[in-house]
Amino acid sequence: LAKTTQPISMDSYEGQEVNITCSHNNIATNDYITWYQQFPSQGPRFIIQGYKTKVTNEVASLFIPADRKSSTLSLPRVSLSDTAVYYCLVGDGSNAGNMLTFGGGTRLMVKP
Template sequence: LAKTTQPISMDSYEGQEVNITCSHNNIATNDYITWYQQFPSQGPRFIIQGYKTKVTNEVASLFIPADRKSSTLSLPRVSLSDTAVYYCLVGLGPDSNYQLIWGAGTKLIIKP
């Protein structure tokens, strides 16, 4: 069963680029990698998803190396409103025993 590991917390400053890495050594062939953002007292919301290589959307980029054993969420030019907890998610398929494997979350604090 895949297990995800991510840093507990990170600090950065407004305007900087932030990279959060998640390791998932036992990722299954059919698993996708998805990142969610959660603000206090709210449910998580989708940021970005990928299977391999690089994906970019209007808010973030996701880098996935060829072996897919890790992934890096990149947030360009962060602002104070990016302070949140970020989760990586792997799985949901027969190869993962239909389980959703969430990381413990990375608490990102952006300072002025």
């Protein structure tokens, strides 16, 4: 079961690009990497998912090196509303019951 390690917190300013890195040294061949955003008193919300190289959607990019032992979530031009906790999740959620265990998350504070 892959375990993830993220920085506990990060600060940024509006308009800046934010990069949050997650380490997952024991990632398995079938594991995907998924990032979630959570606001207070809400359930986590899916942001982006990838397996290798780079994935980009309308809100973020995900960079995964060839060895897949880490991944970096990139948020372009953050705003105050991006203040939240960001979680990296590694797993394949297969029918075999691969349990999806979250790490501690990174608390991002965006300042004006």
